[in-house]
Amino acid sequence: MPGTIKKHAEERMEKAIQALKRDLATLRAGRATPALLDRIQVDYYGSPTPLNQLANINTPDTRTLMIQPWDKSSLSDIERAIMKSDLGLTLANDGINIRLSIPPLTEERRVELVKMTKKHGEESKVAIRNIRRDANDDIKKLEKTDISEDESRRHQEDVQKMTDKYIAEVEKVLAAKEKRSWKFKRREAAPPNTVGFCLFSSPTGGKEMIKLFQSWWKKGDRPASSVDPSTVDLSDENIPKHVAIIMDGNGRWARRRGMPRNMGHRSGMKAVKRATIAADELGISVLTLYAFSTENWKRPKEEVDYLMAIPKEFLALELDELIQKNVQIRMMGYTKELPDHTIAAMKEAMERTKNNTGLILNFALNYGSRREITEGVRELARSVQAGELSADQITEEMIQSKLLSAGLPEPDLLIRTSGELRLSNFMLWQTAYSELWFTDLYWPDFGREHLFAAVAEYQRRTRRYGGLS
Numbered sequence: 083m084p085g086t087i088k089k090h091a092e093e094r095m096e097k098a099i100q101a102l103k104r105d106l107a108t109l110r111a112g113r114a115t116p117a118l119l120d121r122i123q124v125d126y127y128g129s130p131t132p133l134n135q136l137a138n139i140n141t142p143d144t145r146t147l148m149i150q151p152w153d154k155s156s157l158s159d160i161e162r163a164i165m166k167s168d169l170g171l172t173l174a175n176d177g178i179n180i181r182l183s184i185p186p187l188t189e190e191r192r193v194e195l196v197k198m199t200k201k202h203g204e205e206s207k208v209a210i211r212n213i214r215r216d217a218n219d220d221i222k223k224l225e226k227t228d229i230s231e232d233e234s235r236r237h238q239e240d241v242q243k244m245t246d247k248y249i250a251e252v253e254k255v256l257a258a259k260e261k262r263s264w265k266f267k268r269r270e271a272a273p274p275n276t277v278g279f280c281l282f283s284s285p286t287g288g289k290e291m292i293k294l295f296q297s298w299w300k301k302g303d304r305p306a307s308s309v310d311p312s313t314v315d316l317s318d319e320n321i322p323k324h325v326a327i328i329m330d331g332n333g334r335w336a337r338r339r340g341m342p343r344n345m346g347h348r349s350g351m352k353a354v355k356r357a358t359i360a361a362d363e364l365g366i367s368v369l370t371l372y373a374f375s376t377e378n379w380k381r382p383k384e385e386v387d388y389l390m391a392i393p394k395e396f397l398a399l400e401l402d403e404l405i406q407k408n409v410q411i412r413m414m415g416y417t418k419e420l421p422d423h424t425i426a427a428m429k430e431a432m433e434r435t436k437n438n439t440g441l442i443l444n445f446a447l448n449y450g451s452r453r454e455i456t457e458g459v460r461e462l463a464r465s466v467q468a469g470e471l472s473a474d475q476i477t478e479e480m481i482q483s484k485l486l487s488a489g490l491p492e493p494d495l496l497i498r499t500s501g502e503l504r505l506s507n508f509m510l511w512q513t514a515y516s517e518l519w520f521t522d523l524y525w526p527d528f529g530r531e532h533l534f535a536a537v538a539e540y541q542r543r544t545r546r547y548g549g550l551s
């Protein structure tokens with residue numbers, strides 16, 4: 083029957099996608115995982131046998147795979163099978179175990195991996211199209227006996243839609259793999275953009291500031307990096323969905339350079355761009371940035387005015403590129419107190435990016451977690467007062483739905499820069515089970531490699547949510 087034929091075809095297409103994911107997991111990206119050896123077949127007493135049926139495979143560290151054969155006599159057969167594979171691993175044995183070292187990813191190897199990823203993708207597409215052909219043949223056979231030509235056509239159209247869906251899924255899997263796996267290449271620090279940097283018409287700007295900046299750049303004082311990119315060991319699995327950042331240390335960054343605090347914020351704006359691009363590159367779904375708290379109004383008016391001007395400035399400079407990158411801009415905070423120009427800039431950016439489906443860049447602007455919780459609870463209390471709800475019916479989900487972050491996943495990873503170890507009224511409810519990552523770096527020094535390092539550290543953590551691992 084056509085229904086069964088389509089169901090069977092869909093199951094086969096689903097299997098093709100799973101097989102593609104498995105194949106891609108076996109491509110070496112720089113990190114040791116037993117899945118890399120999934121495809122290795124050993125000639126064991128004349129029959130090809132999967133390696134994982136012949137040995138224990140462990141990862142004593144992120145760059146090493148240890149193979150402990152159950153039958154010592156199979157050691158050389160296993161070695162031969164690994165050498166024949168296209169994994170490019172360095173091999174050593176001590177007569178009992180085999181140690182595989184994963185060399186750092188070279189540019190050459192990276193290119194090869196991209197090619198292999200594409201090849202696997204093409205093979206999956208061919209497999210899916212063959213499944214379509216089989217399904218259509220089976221449907222056509224029914225035309226003579228069970229179904230009309232019209233019905234046959236409709237069923238074949240369904241098969242085509244299914245094919246399109248799974249081909250699109252292949253593209254998605256490939257894009258995710260290419261985007262995440264082979265990208266951590268050392269890059270030079272961005273060249274000093276002295277002109278763009280200094281022509282900003284800041285309330286405190288001016289010629290002196292321009293000179294100060296120019297001399298600072300000339301001294302070669304690039305954003306500090308406490309992270310050696312070549313040591314960052316990122317996996318394409320387990321990328322946090324939501325990363326939230328408390329961007330702290332702008333003032334101290336500026337003071338160290340003998341500059342006014344606002345220049346720290348100005349430089350922090352550049353770090354916002356770097357973090358956004360890096361988050362997008364990693365495949366993070368939501369990046370929430372704490373740009374202004376409900377308590378920051380206590381700062382001097384000049385600084386508050388400057389901070390309120392930054393969103394407009396940032397969006398004027400970066401919105402087009404963010405749109406190109408399919409970034410969706412959102413804001414989480416209380417608009418009532420914000421100046422009109424700040425709201426207008428944010429609204430325009432949100433409107434222009436509302437249909438984008440990539441990274442959600444969520445600015446926490448005039449945001450305070452205690453106020454958010456209080457206002458949410460008040461709203462629920464009003465429902466209780468109105469008799470729409472009893473106090474006992476209030477659930478955690480209801481409180482969550484009243485928060486400004488409703489609809490977004492909770493942050494998996496919370497980063498705070500500048501060495502301060504506190505939450506400062508930021509997403510208190512939402513970070514109940516977030517992994518925390520602190521760095522002494524001041525926010526204006528934060529770059530791509532630091533986000534990568536934080537995510538790599540996140541990947542090493544075990545999240546237990548109060549249970550046992």
Ligand code: FPP
Binds near residue numbers: 330335
């Ligand atoms: C905390 O550092 C930082 C802020 C209160 C403002 C953060 C704002 C930005 C980084 C710019 C935001 C950019 C956009 C696009 C909205 P601090 O000033 O408290 O530093 P300190 O503790 O060293 O004084």
